[in-house]
Amino acid sequence: MELIGKRNESENEPQVSISNVVLPFDDLEDTKFPVLRYLMKPAIRERSITQIFAIRESFKTLFAQSIAISIATGKSNIERWEVLNPRSVLYVDGELAVYDIVERIRTFNKKLLPNLSIYPNDAILDGPIASLTNSRWRKEFKDFAVDHKFKLVIFDNMSSLAPGIDENSKKDWSPINQFFLELKRAGIAVIFIHHAGKTVGRFSRGHSSLEDSIDCSILIEKTRGVPDGTPDISVTFTKFRALIGPKHRMPKRFVLKGKTWCSAPIKGDDRLRIIVGYAIEGMSSEHIGKIMKPSVTRQDIDGFLNRARARGLIDISGLTEAGSEWLGFRQSE
Numbered sequence: 001m002e003l004i005g006k007r008n009e010s011e012n013e014p015q016v017s018i019s020n021v022v023l024p025f026d027d028l029e030d031t032k033f034p035v036l037r038y039l040m041k042p043a044i045r046e047r048s049i050t051q052i053f054a055i056r057e058s059f060k061t062l063f064a065q066s067i068a069i070s071i072a073t074g075k076s077n078i079e080r081w082e083v084l085n086p087r088s089v090l091y092v093d094g095e096l097a098v099y100d101i102v103e104r105i106r107t108f109n110k111k112l113l114p115n116l117s118i119y120p121n122d123a124i125l126d127g128p129i130a131s132l133t134n135s136r137w138r139k140e141f142k143d144f145a146v147d148h149k150f151k152l153v154i155f156d157n158m159s160s161l162a163p164g165i166d167e168n169s170k171k172d173w174s175p176i177n178q179f180f181l182e183l184k185r186a187g188i189a190v191i192f193i194h195h196a197g198k199t200v201g202r203f204s205r206g207h208s209s210l211e212d213s214i215d216c217s218i219l220i221e222k223t224r225g226v227p228d229g230t231p232d233i234s235v236t237f238t239k240f241r242a243l244i245g246p247k248h249r250m251p252k253r254f255v256l257k258g259k260t261w262c263s264a265p266i267k268g269d270d271r272l273r274i275i276v277g278y279a280i281e282g283m284s285s286e287h288i289g290k291i292m293k294p295s296v297t298r299q300d301i302d303g304f305l306n307r308a309r310a311r312g313l314i315d316i317s318g319l320t321e322a323g324s325e326w327l328g329f330r331q332s333e
Contacts, residue, residue: 039071039152039189041082043237046151046189049180049213053194053204054220059231059256061156062104063220064193065091066261068154069108072115077108078254078261087151092119092130094160108259117150121160130155132162138179146186153183157193158210170209177213216240223253224270231256234266234274250291271296273327275304280319 023031036046044050044067054060066077074086093101098120105113121130131137132155145153155161165172180190194204196219204210204217211217217239223232236251251274254261266274275296278288285305289298296304308314313323 037084039083039087040067040076040078041084043067043081043216043218044071044152044189044191045215047184047187048189048215049184050189050191050216050218051194051204051211051214052191052218052220053196055196058220058222059233060193060220061096062107062231062256063233063235063254063261064154064156064191065104066108067191068116068152069105069113071152072113073109077259079263080252086115088115088117088149089152089154090117090119090145090148090150091154091156092121092161093156094121094130095157096120096122098123117148130161132158132176132179133165135175138175142179142182142186145183145188150188152189152191155190155192157195159195173210177209181213211239214239223255224273225268231261232264234270236274250293272304272308275301276308276314276319276323277327279305279308280314 038045052060052064068089068091070076070078070081070083071087072089074083076083101118101120119130128137128140162176180192183190196204216237219236219238221234223234226232232253232255234251234253251266253264253266253270255264275288275292278291285301286298289296289301305314308323312320313326314320319327
């Protein structure tokens with residue numbers, strides 16, 4: 001997409017006046033801007049910023065790597081998520097050993113991957129370590145990503161790539177947010193991986209300003225009642241700026257079988273946990289029913305909530321202490 005006006009990089013000042021970039025709506029409507037297409041439907045669009053967050057050991061890196069490989073190859077490794085064309089992807093890894101990166105990626109694809117590049121901090125002995133807090137690195141990285149025409153960059157993860165930052169400070173997050181917006185304006189989609197905070201289920205760790213500029217936020221949670229180490233997760237969109245229908249807003253369960261994340265039904269306490277999570281956010285039973293249809297009907301919602309009250313998980317004031325523990329609300333390490 002061609003931006004209106006360009007910046008003088010040396011002075012970081014617009015080369016044109018405000019009067020040149022403010023347009024009447026009718027003129028804007030008649031301008032043929034490129035349609036933002038999906039890199040991976042329904043989650044990742046061109047020129048977007050996406051957050052994937054979870055508590056530790058919830059397979060968020062494995063899921064993010066499957067997204068990277070799917071988009072790089074043009075063949076989806078996630079059932080019911082669609083990729084139409086291969087795109088160039090850069091994966092910036094801040095903590096994994098290179099051996100582990102290779103082993104995990106080969107879980108999904110054992111062939112050549114010409115559209116996938118890796119920036120492995122672990123392997124850098126003499127060179128620029130990836131650091132989102134370093135202004136010089138951010139500028140050099142942006143120039144590199146633009147020059148090499150990457151369509152998607154994945155940063156894994158914020159804790160390792162932004163060391164020393166005060167996560168509860170809006171001021172500390174601001175340069176990183178602006179950097180992501182600069183990549184977006186340059187035509188590059190961004191995915192960053194982060195840890196969940198105390199309110200697991202809806203927000204990532206740190207200051208809320210981190211989520212101000214994102215287009216899509218994806219929560220990953222481990223399925224309850226399965227053996228430890230089993231790649232069995234639920235995926236929920238907690239924020240989505242683009243239009244998305246109820247069928248995609250409903251949390252989805254995926255189980256890794258071979259090289260594919262296969263969809264599976266959400267049952268038992270996991271289904272009750274989702275319903276309670278929506279209810280304590282103030283969502284009506286009717287709205288919850290629309291989102292979870294057809295697995296749960298509108299008429300079933302009140303029955304689930306009555307069951308939660310009978311178990312002492314919720315009361316008239318909202319979530320009880322027992323309910324908080326049951327939902328898994330805890331600070332990730």
